[in-house]
Amino acid sequence: MKIQTRNKRTKRSRKTTLNVFRGKLEANNTWLRKHLDTLTFYRKRLSFKEPSSVLLDGSMFYYLALHGKTLDHICELIKDFTANFYTTDCVVREMEFYFQSYSGPKDVLEESIKRARTVELVSCVHGKEISAEKCITNVVGIYNSKKVFVATTVNGCWPLVNENPLIPIITVNDGSLVLKNLSGNQRQKAKGWSSATPVEKSALTDKELRESPDYERLLRRFDFYGYVGEIALGDGNNQVKAISQQLGPSDWPHEKVRAFVVKQILLHSELYENLVNPPSVDSSNWTFLEYLFCTSKDGAWGETVTLQAAADAFEVKIVVIDSSEDCAVHDFFPYGVEHPKKVLCLSCVTCQDETHYNSIQKLPDRSIASTCSRNYLDPKPEEQDHESE
Known part of the structure; x- marks a missing residue:
């Protein structure tokens, strides 16, 4: 009887483990399907051609340095190992400011600044020094005509960037790099906003x-x-x-x-x-x-x-x-x-x-x-x- 009970418990435990594994596998497959679907939408419907342009902010450089990841991980995410990476003057200045004012250990911050200096640096065209958020908003623009991927871990903030469906966002979810998915409503907005509209004439005589x-x-x-x-x-x-x-x-x-x-x-x-x-x-x-x-x-x-x-x-x-x-x-x-x-x-x-x-x-x-x-x-x-x- 004891052996049978132990066998039943073992079978139940194996079944639970198998169900958990299946759940994780299904969740992973669902995420992968949505990820590829979103990437295909940007590539085919909004004409994001290769080689891709990826603009990184300070938070993404910090994430990569902290977790020992490289730009190749982003290339793998967007299925493009010919991608061009760059950042802006304001992003680097903001990172240097945090480095000077931060009182804790600075090893990761220092490494993230070094990484930022290895990519192409875009000179800001605005006259006054502004925040990295506003600088990136200005460089990318409201229509994202240069078809830029923006890599940032500040997900949920920066509404003029994060909520703009014409800007694909590379961010972090549960510790992993992800491409932010678009809902059906966001896709409709993206298609509508990217299409030209005729100039409205006056109805008066x-x-x-x-x-x-x-x-x-x-x-x-x-x-x-x-x-x-x-x-x-x-x-x-x-x-x-x-x-x-x-x-x-x-x-x-x-x-x-x-x-x-x-x-x-x-x-x-x-x-x-x-x-x-x-x-x-x-x-x-x-x-x-x-x-x-x-x-x-x-x-x-x-x-x-x-x-x-x-x-x-x-x-x-x-x-x-x-x-x-x-x-x-x-x-x-x-x-x-x-x-x-x-x-x-x-x-x-x-x-x-x-x-x-x-x-x-x-x-x-x-x-x-x-x-x-x-x-x-x-x-x-x-x-x-x-x-x-």
Whole structure:
């Protein structure tokens, strides 16, 4: 009886061990299938060709040094032993700062810095020294047009990188290198964001615009404040085109203006994230990343956030003569700049839920406002009547 009981226990133990092994094998096969599926998606659907470009941050260099791994382990993960590896100046500077300020053992940190210096070092194009996170965000870009893999162990942070489905993330899970999997929803976003969209045209006619009360109100404000310029319909690029005209279209074509403004929002998201509103009530889950993708597309309509970002990026003051009943003039001052480089003058006419910006010019000493004996920014009733005539 004892022998039979022992045999039963042995069989039960073997069965449990076998089930655990099968579970691990199935989990490993599931992970491998998802990994290959994600890698194939990036390779075939989003055109990540070989040789691959892999940008490593300081945390990944530290992980490799700590666990005695090499860049070949990353090559094996992405099935490409011809991959090119690089990092940025800001990443190395940040690692050196941690090395100097860290009070514990520094052997692994020192080794990780040595490894960072063995790969190609990309010179940062931004003027000021910024964090490694912002530097990598800037180098890769919102659309990841250079098709870069980003290797970082800071998984879950850096939302503009980690949550961007156009950027494949090489990270660490349960101590092992993994390629971050994409959900079905993320794949749909990646395909949609990577496809070109036509520039949206105005649905208004010139006649509808000229017959609108906003058009007449804006003309009166031109006279009152002493401005001259065309009030015309445009496409979704009308705001960046107006800014381009003010800056000089030969030096700043509207495509370059848009890219510069988006870069400003991308690098200084803390200034703009709370200002962004979803486009509709149905878009309550709209994220800041989705706003950036929409804003960066050719033909995307501009609004007050992009105007403020333009003022900040170019270090200029932007004056907007508005057609709305609530406010006649909007001033956008550059953040942290005491003396703006210049003043840009735009008009804004809103008609039937469309907003159109145009470049205008200030006429010196030819405004009704300049002859007012009282401050028109704090108008008395008779001055309000004067403007509304």
